[in-house]
Amino acid sequence: MGRKIAVLAGGLxxxxxxxxxxxxxxxxxxKRKGHEVIMIDPxxxxxxxxxxxxxxxxxxxxxxxxxxxxxxxxxxLEYMRLPYTHxxxxxxxxxxxxxxxxAVLRAAGIACPDGLIANRFExxxxxxxxxxxxxxxxxxxxxxxxxxxxxxxxxxxxxxGSDDWPYGxxxxxxxxxxxxxxxxxxxxxxxxxxxxxxPKTAFYDYEAKYADGGSVHQIPADIPEDIERYCLExxxxxxxxxxxxxxxxxxxxxxxxxxxxxxxxxxxxxxMTPTSLAPEQxxxxxxxxxxxxxxxxxDASCRR
Numbered sequence: 187m188g189r190k191i192a193v194l195a196g197g198l199x200x201x202x203x204x205x206x207x208x209x210x211x212x213x214x215x216x217k218r219k220g221h222e223v224i225m226i227d228p229x230x231x232x233x234x235x236x237x238x239x240x241x242x243x244x245x246x247x248x249x250x251x252x253x254x255x256x257x258x259x260x261x262x263l264e265y266m267r268l269p270y271t272h273x274x275x276x277x278x279x280x281x282x283x284x285x286x287x288x289a290v291l292r293a294a295g296i297a298c299p300d301g302l303i304a305n306r307f308e309x310x311x312x313x314x315x316x317x318x319x320x321x322x323x324x325x326x327x328x329x330x331x332x333x334x335x336x337x338x339x340x341x342x343x344x345x346x347g348s349d350d351w352p353y354g355x356x357x358x359x360x361x362x363x364x365x366x367x368x369x370x371x372x373x374x375x376x377x378x379x380x381x382x383x384x385p386k387t388a389f390y391d392y393e394a395k396y397a398d399g400g401s402v403h404q405i406p407a408d409i410p411e412d413i414e415r416y417c418l419e420x421x422x423x424x425x426x427x428x429x430x431x432x433x434x435x436x437x438x439x440x441x442x443x444x445x446x447x448x449x450x451x452x453x454x455x456x457x458m459t460p461t462s463l464a465p466e467q468x469x470x471x472x473x474x475x476x477x478x479x480x481x482x483x484x485d486a487s488c489r490r
Contacts (some may be wrong), residue, residue, distance in 0.1 A: 196227035241483030274490030301360030310347030365441035382407035
């Protein structure tokens with residue numbers, strides 16, 4: 187029996203355009219499954235009143251980045267007692283804070299790159315660790331604002347001290363991990379597969395993730411069996427120890443020279459187009475996009 191579902195898409199983060207694409211694809215899938223869909227953009231004023239007026243049965247959260255997957259909108263939905271998809275307030279907030287999430291992951295025995303939190307102006311003055319390293323916002327998604335400082339570079343990136351920097355003053359300075367880019371999605375209590383991502387840019391940045399043809403996805407990844415098994419086990423463990431629900435995706439770096447695998451971050455709200463990484467893995471496992479979206483709607487709840 188179909189239900190009335192509010193699809194939240196757009197929002198206030200730098201990823202609002204991608205969120206709209208995810209939301210449109212989710213809405214189409216829900217309609218094909220017989221649900222009634224109301225589109226809500228939380229960037230608009232009085233959006234909670236629009237939800238109340240529509241009286242939906244649940245909210246499908248297709249937002250990305252700040253205000254969408256960092257626990258803030260989840261808190262609003264909890265206050266409204268409206269069931270919603272993906273992870274709850276605590277898990278969303280923790281996963282979005284990369285450094286604190288890694289402390290929890292390390293305590294669970296999952297290897298993560300070493301890093302430190304700094305004010306961006308401090309990080310712009312002098313190297314806070316020996317290059318190569320990565321400097322990035324501590325609470326953004328989709329590789330937004332990521333800067334790679336290569337070996338031999340005399341000074342940190344000037345962008346960190348720029349008046350035009352839009353990502354807040356707190357940055358994570360983290361050891362650069364060479365190697366191959368791997369990712370594993372988790373659906374409920376099941377790790378789906380391992381995909382290798384080969385970007386056509388210098389690294390897997392925002393452009394490589396979302397531009398048409400920006401990267402090549404190989405599923406299953408052509409990696410040793412023990413590395414595949416580790417990624418599946420680590421992604422599921424990360425999902426569980428952070429306290430996630432619904433669909434997540436964990437990103438890894440694999441260094442073939444040392445056989446080391448490092449978990450870079452866990453994404454509590456992966457992109458939701460049929461060609462996005464998590465839906466691709468679901469399809470590889472025999473779960474059609476419409477069925478995945480319908481499962482996520484069925485999984486919606488409060489107190490997540």
